Amino acid sequence: MDTDDVTGRGLLIVLNPSSGRDRSHEDPRPLIDRRVPEATVHELSEGEDLVDVVEAAMVGEEPPTAVAMHGGDGSVSTMAHVARRHGIPLLVLPAGTFNHFSRALGIETVEDAIDAYVADRRRRVAVAEVRADDEDPITVLDAVTLGLHPGFVAERKRRVDRLGTWIGGAAAAWRELRGAEPIRVGRDGRHADVWSVFVSVGENSAARIATLQRITLGDDRLDVRFHHARGSRVRAIASLAFGRKTTAVLRFTRLLPPESDIERTLVPQLDITVRRGADGNLSFVHDGELERRDGEAFRLRVEGIPAALEVYAPA
The missing domain is CATH 2.60.200.40 (Tumour Suppressor Smad4)
Structure with missing residues (x-):
């Protein structure tokens, strides 16, 4: 990772404000602004589709080289599916009630996640795909x-x-x-x-x-x-x-x-x-x-x- 990437350049962060509504999750934006100030941050509005947001970014002038999801397990799983499709890495910013996948990765907080990103600590993990009848497969993380x-x-x-x-x-x-x-x-x-x-x-x-x-x-x-x-x-x-x-x-x-x-x-x-x-x-x-x-x-x-x-x- 070059010096520009450490500042967050090329990273698209999507925030799901409806995740973890019963937990005292802090707003991650002050930490994001401080640690990865050049990252692009998009907060989902009501009814907005996560996949549409990422796909629009991928066809833009400067498509992201990595994606991050601040949300619960369902949002993270959806983002993982998109990341796999485009062959780019995923950063998980835990914000759900259970955060099963982030905990399996050893990520308990948003700061843990950003530490791993800044240090460029990556690994490949196994997933599953589930298919109901003849419908398209869905990525499964847990x-x-x-x-x-x-x-x-x-x-x-x-x-x-x-x-x-x-x-x-x-x-x-x-x-x-x-x-x-x-x-x-x-x-x-x-x-x-x-x-x-x-x-x-x-x-x-x-x-x-x-x-x-x-x-x-x-x-x-x-x-x-x-x-x-x-x-x-x-x-x-x-x-x-x-x-x-x-x-x-x-x-x-x-x-x-x-x-x-x-x-x-x-x-x-x-x-x-x-x-x-x-x-x-x-x-x-x-x-x-x-x-x-x-x-x-x-x-x-x-x-x-x-x-x-x-x-x-x-x-």
Whole structure:
């Protein structure tokens, strides 16, 4: 990286003001102005499309040589897809509720991210691509989920503006506890009723069921967990816990489902059919983004892609 690049020249930073509304994230612009004053900063307005902003910049007189996203996991995942398409590196400026991918990179704050950029610390990481039926593939940085988790995400999105992230999450969990139903998945000629399916990028912790945050960066295998619908709704909802402490408490109190209910496999790709559950749910989630499906069933394919994305990350 030459001296001009250290000032931020060639870096397009997109800010998503709707990310992390329930967290006390500081405005990153004073830090950006001080550390990378020549970066181009664009704040998304209501209804503005992130992809359109980047594509317009790429056909401008001085297209960016790197892109940065200040937002949550869904925004970062979308920006990663655009960065891959143009073959330029991605800088992640955490601003969401969970920041799963930035934490996997070792980035806890915006300053951590800018430190990595100024030092030109880059590495290539594996990603996954998910495809529903014959639609275009979507880049996945952390996980794809089916079953209870998409229903929980949908309920939480409905309640978070009024109740906040954590209370809204609790209310969503209570709603799912009352009405959750299994979905039916088919794979390799076998069919099963399951509460949830979790597909993590790279091998993940054996202690968890809800593998929503990756723990490796170079592993392009898929760590797939099928939670078979043998136990109670209480255990099914408890299985959505992804924090280490919460998972440990639930295991100690015997609320987590037994290991015999979890079918785990490490594969390079996954190809399944998904049928609508009794509760009418037919959807999936990728990196926290909910995708609703029509009809009675759909085909879902997920494939790990090695060294597919260049990112800035601490040493």
